[in-house]
Amino acid sequence: MRIKTYEAKTMQDALQQIKEELGPSALILNTRYITKGTKWFGLVPGQRLIEVVAGLASSKIADSSIKTQTTDPASEEDSNRNVEAVSLQSIRNALDGMFQRQVEIGINKELAQRLVYILDDIFSQFLSQQKELREEDIRSEFKQRLSQVIQFSDGLDFSQKEQQVIALVGPTGVGKTTTVAKLAAISSIMNHKSVGLISIDAYRIAAYDQLKTYAEIIGLPVELALSPQGARTAIDGYSNKDIIIVDSVGRSPNHEIHMAELHGYMQAIQPTEVHLTTTASVKFDDYVRIVDRYRTLDVNRLIFTKLDETTSLDTLVNGAYYTRFPLSYLGVGQTVPDDLEVANIDKVASFLLPDRELKIVIKELNPND
Secondary structure (H helix, E strand, O other): OEEEEEEEOOHHHHHHHHHHHHOOOOEEEEEEEEEEOOEOOOOEOOEEEEEEEEEEOHHHHHHHHHHHHOOOHHHHHHHHHHHHHHHHHHHHHHOOOHHHHHHHOOOOHHHHHHHHHHHHHHHHHHHHOOOOOOHHHHHHHHHHHHOOOOOEOOOOOOOOOOOEEEEEEOOOOOOHHHHHHHHHHHHHHHOOOOEEEEEOOOOOHHHHHHHHHHHHHHOOOEEEOOOHHHHHHHHHHOOOOOEEEEEOOOOOOOOHHHHHHHHHHHHHHOOOEEEEEEEOOOOHHHHHHHHHHHHHHOOOEEEEEOHHHOOOOHHHHHHHHHHOOOEEEEEOOOOOOOOEEEOOHHHHHHHHOOHHHHHHHHHHHOOOO
């Protein structure tokens, strides 16, 4: 076998040298990054290059030299395939630690693997088409692909002409009442919709009092429903409202009787949207149990609260992937209504692919940029 070592600024430059000298049948035996030309006793760094060791079986040397001198389309196609294969390997080397990092920050292994596959495919396409690896282009493509994996609802649809009944459900202590107040303010003050509020939390009078206080400040009517029939009566009484927002009683998903009561309320109310509301800091295993019990309420949106109390979005990301329900809102503090954000892909994409990590991968593929 004929073996030769090549040095180049980028992997693509090295592959081009190999293609021209050894032809499409060459095998890549090893790749590594090296630094050459250090000065001042190593105090001044030299140029960073990629070193590629390639080999070709002796019996193929003559054939390859002939092929490189012709313009046979089949030979050119084989060469391109070989270049792409090597490029794929360099990408996988660059992405080698990304899967492990995703798992370490709490991302589900299946999702982490899928995200790495997405990036693998993006970089492969860019390199095979000889596109410049620019951060903004890579991130834009990543967000587009990510939107097919994790869904976003863009919040309430204020262009809707038909009446909307929005119900928030979830365990105790997750901030449903405050979130209802934020949604009410956003709907009425910022989007000029007529809004009616209903509380079906008959177990905690303080919850109704809190919602009533918010309603008085915003200037909205609020009703307390003590039974499913009472809830239905309140809904009918708001026939002239654009949006009705229902604050439900916090229920433990492990309490079957309480869950059955809540199910009765939902059947009477017939909401157009049911937003499962939980804190972003809940453990994913607990979140799965919550979701599995609340599914019977026809949940079709996700709200995560108290993002200001955690630095990790792992449960948020895993939850959206696990349920396949779209993310609607994120609670980032207590201020009404400012601290309720429409869930958007930018925040999630930045968590999954931080700028620093993207820079490192691009640098490894283009060491001299």
